[in-house]
Amino acid sequence: MDRGSDTATVVREVFEDVALLIGGVASVHHLDDRVVWMLMKRLERIRGRTLCRLSPGKGTERAQVGVEPRRAHPAVERFLRDSSLETEARP
Numbered sequence: 339m340d341r342g343s344d345t346a347t348v349v350r351e352v353f354e355d356v357a358l359l360i361g362g363v364a365s366v367h368h369l370d371d372r373v374v375w376m377l378m379k380r381l382e383r384i385r386g387r388t389l390c391r392l393s394p395g396k397g398t399e400r401a402q403v404g405v406e407p408r409r410a411h412p413a414v415e416r417f418l419r420d421s422s423l424e425t426e427a428r429p
Contacts, residue, residue, distance in 0.1 A: 340402045
């Protein structure tokens, strides 16, 4: 198995973990089904774009389709900001 395949496998596993996290939160907090479906559809788009970036030339037309981003919840914005800072701090 080449490095790209290993990376794609890890990415798929991470997205599975995120999906399980969303499902757990939805269950515990009794989220409306429409909210859960919306989250999962968006997660699916993000997963597709991410996997396309790992395999340029495969399905790139699908990766271009997206939804206009909306303002994120403050906790999400903080996560993204912290993630960005971690990336910048790497040598």
